[in-house]
Amino acid sequence: MHASVKMQFDAIANDYDRQRKQLIPCFDEFYGMAVSLVECEPSSKVLDLGSGTGLFAGLVMQKYPDIHLTLMDLSDSMLDGARARFSRTDRVQYIVGDYSEYAFSGQYDAVISSLSIHHLTHPDKQRLFHTVYRLLRSGGIFVNADQVQGHTPAADAYYRKQWLEAIHRSGLTQEAIDSSIERRKLDINATLSDQIGWLEAAGFTDVDCMYKYLDFAVFYGKKA
Template sequence: MTERRRHKQQVRKAFDSAADSYDRAAAVQREVCHRLATLAATTPPSGSVSRILDAGCGTGFGLDLIARAQPDAHIVALDFAPAMLARVRQNSSASTISPLCADLEALPLAAGSLDAAWSSLALQWCDPALSLAQIAHALRPGGVAWIATLGPATLWELREAFARVDEASHVIRFHPPAHWIAAAEKAGLTAVASDLEPAYALAPDLRGLLRDIKAIGAHSVGEQRRRKPLGRAAWRTLEAAYETHRRPDGQLPATYDLILLALRKQESDHD
């Protein structure tokens, strides 16, 4: 099995397992959807909008935001995890939705079949060049992709604290904004707007933060090897290191290095 295929299986398994707990812990994910909706409102596609892709829809929170902004559009709700898709119908009140279980790096969509694409906190698990090329292929000329993904400073507090415990890679590193923009340009997409303001998960203690990360399925993606549970001494070291980040309001933060992009397909593209 190739490393890429192993990674894909790991992603699917992690988010299938998290489907039942995702909505209870996804406060940051909901905030990001609202931020992405604000960006989308200021960067509409040219012409009418009849078909939109939600690429990596998860349990479907973003679908109502998309439907509210584009009430006449049909939405393709795509996710790689079948258990996530199974929750879409019960979570969304939008009526014109077609669930689709597929890979963001191999979209089963015809060229130029989309007026817009929305993707909130899904593409960070993908190869930027592959996934953006697929989205660009499916967009019509003048169509827009609204992307929320994560940068390399995501969960930096956790990475710094774990460095006091061992040398293992406990936190996956994501691509910086310049990498995403370069991949977009190569795919024929031009960045017309961006926002790099971070988002924060908050909890009263470290156990609460880690519990929420586990509940949304992101805890095991990108691990290089199976690790034994932390012993008591290591846990105390981890807690003490993380405690230095406690905010004046008493909460412990976990930073999400958020990258918001509006990418327009060139009008002259005859893909």
């Protein structure tokens, strides 16, 4: 599965940022809420899991220009986009690898992720949440802007219908639409309630879904 995900995102790396706004109907509110939840000291250490081209991390760095970022992704091609984005700062470290298996060292004030963790199996998600908790300093936060499965099959079908209608209105080419639909076959979405439960089981406090639009949701948790 990881190899399939890497291949799909290697292929779209050059167009990823431009297309993301068209592929996420709630883009501004989704990322706006995620960024607003990242509250930390000006020179904090922030880890971005599945960072891709660094879109989420870049928005956080606009908010906190002096933070130190560590960006991790399976796809070196996607990280090339991040290297270009952050070419004027020396406060960004890059790791090419699988964050569900990586032997992390050090601690962070915040761990962030966007539209990545849903590619993991459910047991891997749960293990990752425990890893994230361990990596955070006391008082550290985890913000995960991701996809969720509907509470019922009918809800999932509605999410799908609304998303397909939105991307067909977005101005994307048919080729880009077809590519996105193909990539979403790799999704392993978990329900909102399951993810909240897994975060709490990992030790997080103040856990909640702070924003949701169809199957796009922003989760928050804190290490007490």
